[in-house]
Amino acid sequence: MTNQNLVELKNVTKESVESAVDLLKEYLSFPTISAQNSAIPETVQFVVKMIEEAGGEAQTLDDLSGNPVVYGYFPAGSNGDSSKTLLFYNHYDVQPPEPLDEWNSEPFEATIRDGKLFARGVADNKGDLVARLTAIKILQKTQGGLPCNIKFLIEGEEEIGSPNLEPYLQKYRDLFKADACIWEFGGKDEQDRISMVAGIKGMAYLELTCVGADIDMHSSVGAYVDNAAWRLVQALATMKNQQNEILVEGFYDGMEPPTEAVMEAVHALPFNEEAVTNLYGLRRPLITKAKDQDPREAMVLQPTMTICGLVSGYTGEGSKTVLPKNAKAKVDCRLVPGQDPDHILECVQRHLEKNGFHDIQVTSLNGQKAYRSDFSHPFISHVMESAQEVYGKEGILAPNSAGTGPMYIFGEQLQLPIVSTGVGWVGSKAHAPNESIRLQDFENGIVHMAYMLLGFPAALESSQENVEASK
Numbered sequence: 001m002t003n004q005n006l007v008e009l010k011n012v013t014k015e016s017v018e019s020a021v022d023l024l025k026e027y028l029s030f031p032t033i034s035a036q037n038s039a040i041p042e043t044v045q046f047v048v049k050m051i052e053e054a055g056g057e058a059q060t061l062d063d064l065s066g067n068p069v070v071y072g073y074f075p076a077g078s079n080g081d082s083s084k085t086l087l088f089y090n091h092y093d094v095q096p097p098e099p100l101d102e103w104n105s106e107p108f109e110a111t112i113r114d115g116k117l118f119a120r121g122v123a124d125n126k127g128d129l130v131a132r133l134t135a136i137k138i139l140q141k142t143q144g145g146l147p148c149n150i151k152f153l154i155e156g157e158e159e160i161g162s163p164n165l166e167p168y169l170q171k172y173r174d175l176f177k178a179d180a181c182i183w184e185f186g187g188k189d190e191q192d193r194i195s196m197v198a199g200i201k202g203m204a205y206l207e208l209t210c211v212g213a214d215i216d217m218h219s220s221v222g223a224y225v226d227n228a229a230w231r232l233v234q235a236l237a238t239m240k241n242q243q244n245e246i247l248v249e250g251f252y253d254g255m256e257p258p259t260e261a262v263m264e265a266v267h268a269l270p271f272n273e274e275a276v277t278n279l280y281g282l283r284r285p286l287i288t289k290a291k292d293q294d295p296r297e298a299m300v301l302q303p304t305m306t307i308c309g310l311v312s313g314y315t316g317e318g319s320k321t322v323l324p325k326n327a328k329a330k331v332d333c334r335l336v337p338g339q340d341p342d343h344i345l346e347c348v349q350r351h352l353e354k355n356g357f358h359d360i361q362v363t364s365l366n367g368q369k370a371y372r373s374d375f376s377h378p379f380i381s382h383v384m385e386s387a388q389e390v391y392g393k394e395g396i397l398a399p400n401s402a403g404t405g406p407m408y409i410f411g412e413q414l415q416l417p418i419v420s421t422g423v424g425w426v427g428s429k430a431h432a433p434n435e436s437i438r439l440q441d442f443e444n445g446i447v448h449m450a451y452m453l454l455g456f457p458a459a460l461e462s463s464q465e466n467v468e469a470s471k
């Protein structure tokens, strides 16, 4: 990779960006809401058409249950390295646009205002797919072919939790085989630095229910009748102490210790306590303070246990003297690599049993394992370094995000390093009204993908040399 390459890619991207935005606008006009089973076949057809028009081969995989998965393939050019393959993961579905009255323009009529493109799905994640396809077109134009093979996996159920992705990955493991993967999304942080992740936290989402009686009662019977709400809060109180240590035996089982490279990356992450406190209007000091813990370590390396909601009895205006018949809590645990959501469920059930709360029922609503790429893999540093060259600014790369997604099944089935990066920004409002990307970020994101691909084979070569040398 040379500086001249970068200058040329930037120039050609500038010329191509207008038609790329037009294509993106068309793609955004499909109301592909997976939760409502809306516009799936026509969107799939459009995605296939975009791949073919960019010079690739497309295949619609629909022989398993759920919405089709689109496979795209672009072979390396004659002067490229056909032994190296990069996989892009994207999804063509979007979140429902509601509440509609909070949109300043129609969610499925992409509109440009103040250098931003507004539409449902533009940041999450239709803009990224068009940026990636545009990068491919630009490389074909400027380099006379692609530097490596490129594959796409574009699914249509990400926004409903990818319930059918694993069987597809299992069945088509050979088809999707690659050396490395670029994940669906990402963007700029509040200081305009490109912010990327090389992994993702997992999730064990639990529902705790306590049923004390068939009907709500007059609260005077509290003299002799046990109370479901008290039972539930007492049970919850045994699970975490005031120092915020999780007391469920076995909860921390299996946690993989971070490598030195991971620790270094964690300590390089930005964290501004004052900004966080102001952003949320926090009334209490951060819980990491009491434990004298670095909040960045907590964010990336430690699991959480969060009460997401509690419901019981009367919570309306004024007083109502009632003894509730039942109580319910939703609890989410963000997991780190090595933890198992099924094991977490068993541990919580055993913990409640052991503490005398056999009347509290625990069910799992969602379980996903965490994934963290091998942080010493040269692909990781290549994505980071190419980003810094393109954006001319320091980037941020977290070993894993604090959020969750279906990354683990990719890692497990395909055994490859994964980095997530994209064309969003801190004000993108994914999942909310007035979702947007900035056109300048879209253009820079195209350049980054093209430039990253250009140096991809050499970056992997250096990894093999390292392996050889260490033998």
Ligand SMILES: [Zn+2]
Residues within 6 Å of the ligand: 095, 124, 159, 430, 431
């Ligand atoms: Zn989303």
